[in-house]
Amino acid sequence: MKHGLASSRQAISQHLAMLEQAGLVRTRRQGRYKFHHIDTSPLRSIAERWPLDREEPNP
Numbered sequence: 001m002k003h004g005l006a007s008s009r010q011a012i013s014q015h016l017a018m019l020e021q022a023g024l025v026r027t028r029r030q031g032r033y034k035f036h037h038i039d040t041s042p043l044r045s046i047a048e049r050w051p052l053d054r055e056e057p058n059p
Contacts, residue, residue, distance in 0.1 A: 016036055019025040026037045 016025060016027070020027055020036075023042050024039055026039050028035050028037075
């Protein structure tokens with residue numbers, strides 16, 4: 001494998017199922033194929049609440 005990364009189909013399928021349960025991936029079937037789409041809206045709501053001002057206090 002390129003870059004020395006290898007995962008079984010079963011491991012990838014389990015990871016995708018977990019991401020789908022978390023609402024981060026949406027899945028649709030078309031014939032014998034299954035398509036996965038990233039849903040960034042849950043992450044966007046977290047990022048919007050994250051404070052952007054991270055100034056360090058002066059000693």
